[in-house]
Amino acid sequence: MKTAVVWFKTDLRVTDNETLVKALSQNDAVIPVYCIDETHFKTTPFGFRKTGNFRAQFLMESLFDLDKNLRELGSGLLVLSGKPEVEIPNIVKQYRAHRVYAKREVAFEEKNTELSVQTELWKLHCELFTFSTSTLYHAEDLPFSIKDIPDVFTDFRRKTEKEAQIRSVFEKPIRIPSPEIQPPDLPTLSELGFKNVKIDNRAAIRFKGGESEAMKRLNHYFFGTKSISRYKETRNGMVGADYSTKFSAWLALGCISPRFIYQELKKYELQFGANESTYWLVFELLWRDYFRFMMKKHQSRMFRKSGIRNKEMATVKPDWKLFESWMEGQTGNDFVDANMLELKLTGFMSNRGRQNAASYLCHDLKFDWRYGAAYFEQQLIDYDVCSNWGNWAYLAGVGNDPRSNRYFNIEKQASDYDKNKLYRNLWLNKFDNSSDSRK
Ligand SMILES: Cc1cc2nc3c(=O)[nH]c(=O)nc-3n(C[C@H](O)[C@H](O)[C@H](O)COP(=O)(O)OP(=O)(O)OC[C@H]3O[C@@H](n4cnc5c(N)ncnc54)[C@H](O)[C@@H]3O)c2cc1C
Structure with missing residues (x-):
């Protein structure tokens, strides 16, 4: 029996998650794992905490929702705390897993963590398989090698839009065969060293973490209010929930993927028509891709x-x-x-x-x-x-x-x-x- 660990990081979703889909197709059983990385809560050399209370709260909500969604598919989320390079190999040993599947990182610290985990896994004869899952365009489909990506956004955008295709999404799995996983005991904010989050009633939106909330927000912005058809005119606004999509927090933790947003946008355009505003969201998501590719390059x-x-x-x-x-x-x-x-x-x-x-x-x-x-x-x-x-x-x-x-x-x-x-x-x-x- 082949067992694999799926190590969730900033890809806290079950829809359009290539990492999860590949693990399922190549193994008999998978163990979905998230490691609350202690370094993410430390103080950086600039004197600030790496994660503040708003994001910590959003993360916990997202983990809660991911566990719920995984449980509906017959599995669950195993939540660990500590250093990934210690905790992930421990789980591999415990479940005799032969592979770990994870999202591929590009930024310096995240890449270092990935490499440390990989080094420890090698010692256990366990392989780490990684997948690029956070951009609209896949890095391998770009019309340039990473080192040749233009340093000017417009040059990057024009050629990419002309010559590359956006891949289609990976469907949500129907069932996830797993050993029994107990519901996670998520830390409270005070256990993480924070005060409870206070909601300011002037907040543009009540951000609640998780894939389910991300889907609700997308449906609201597209099909519910059709705000997307006015996005280009309103996006520079500053007051209220709907001047812009507010997708950013869910995108950042991977509760939703840009390709899923693109797929829904195309459905919307078929039903209600395409205009400059519907295109402009793709334009902004390209900025997001661009900074990720620049990080990979530089x-x-x-x-x-x-x-x-x-x-x-x-x-x-x-x-x-x-x-x-x-x-x-x-x-x-x-x-x-x-x-x-x-x-x-x-x-x-x-x-x-x-x-x-x-x-x-x-x-x-x-x-x-x-x-x-x-x-x-x-x-x-x-x-x-x-x-x-x-x-x-x-x-x-x-x-x-x-x-x-x-x-x-x-x-x-x-x-x-x-x-x-x-x-x-x-x-x-x-x-x-x-x-x-x-x-
Ligand atoms: C100094 C500075 C720091 C920023 N830090 C972050 C950050 O940590 N995380 C983050 O997601 N965005 C960041 N942005 C980009 C942008 O401000 C936010 O993505 C946006 O305000 C989020 O609101 P929205 O989802 O309603 O955006 P919308 O206008 O609805 O845009 C849709 C999506 O496009 C992407 N996007 C839009 N503008 C940009 C941009 N300039 N760069 C990259 N992606 C973009 C985001 O994913 C956003 O959710 C930063 C911008 C500046 C100037």
Whole structure:
């Protein structure tokens, strides 16, 4: 009897999960496993936690939902805590598994963890099989080798759209043969060292983790409200649930795949018509792909202060009081402050807000951009290593931007995108908006 471990990471779904499907087709039984990696909850060299409470909560909800979905297919999720390079081999030994299947990583730390696990598995004569499962276009289908991918997005997009095809999705398995798996005992936020998350009733959306919630959000945005047909005009908005898709948090943890979104988008277009807005979502998902491919191409250079351009940025000696005022939304610039408060109190900020808040830190305060990226890493509910560090480097002027200085004139941005101060008034008023805490 051939038994394999499926090691879930940021692919917390059963639909369109090639890793799971391949493990099922090549083995008699599989053991779905998630390891709560202790390093993900440590403090980084920049002084922030790698994961903050909003994402921790979202992760636990996603694991709960994945277990439920796996159980409906006859299996369940085995949840471990510790170091993957210790915990995954232990499970392999316990179940005498001969293979481990997992998502393929591209970023520096994640890749190192993957390699450490692989090294330990080799000692047990167990092989690690990995699959690229998080992009719209598969890396192998691109019209360039990774090292030749253009460093300018438009060049990448045009050629890719012209010459590559998007693969179809992997259907959800019908049944998962597994040994009996006890329901997981997920840690509470306080066990992970966090206070309970408080819901601010001004939050654009109540993000709840898991594939089931991701599907609900997609159906709401596409077929329920048809908001997708207006996306191109509304996507720069800042107030409310439906100015943009809000798919990011579910995409970041892999509760939904970009190819599944694409498949549903095509269904929607057949039924209700295609327009510039429906296309624009593909355009944005291509940005997401792009930062992942850039990470694969440039690796640890994506995290350097001088970035992939090896460009020295003129920064000032760190003034931590100033940095704190930025984090706390107390710089005195009302547009930046409103955005930073939204991030602090909800774990989310619009794309327009992120661009302005990042530009302000890099170009107005002349702060080392990596501190901003590290704070976002802690704080964002939708943190994705490639999208976060890639966008930050881009805005700091050391990344993939062909323009030499992407400076945002914040006053102009505020009057263009928040003309009637609706957004600023929402976040800068003084009364307490936090409501009940959730368990
Ligand atoms: C400084 C900075 C940091 C960022 N950090 C992250 C991050 O950690 N995680 C993350 O998912 N996005 C990040 N983004 C990109 C973008 O701001 C968010 O994806 C978006 O605001 C999420 O809201 P949405 O899902 O409603 O987006 P929508 O406008 O509905 O876009 C749909 C999807 O397209 C993708 N997308 C859109 N814009 C971008 C972009 N510029 N780069 C990469 N993907 C994009 C996202 O997956 C998003 O969910 C960052 C942008 C900036 C400027």
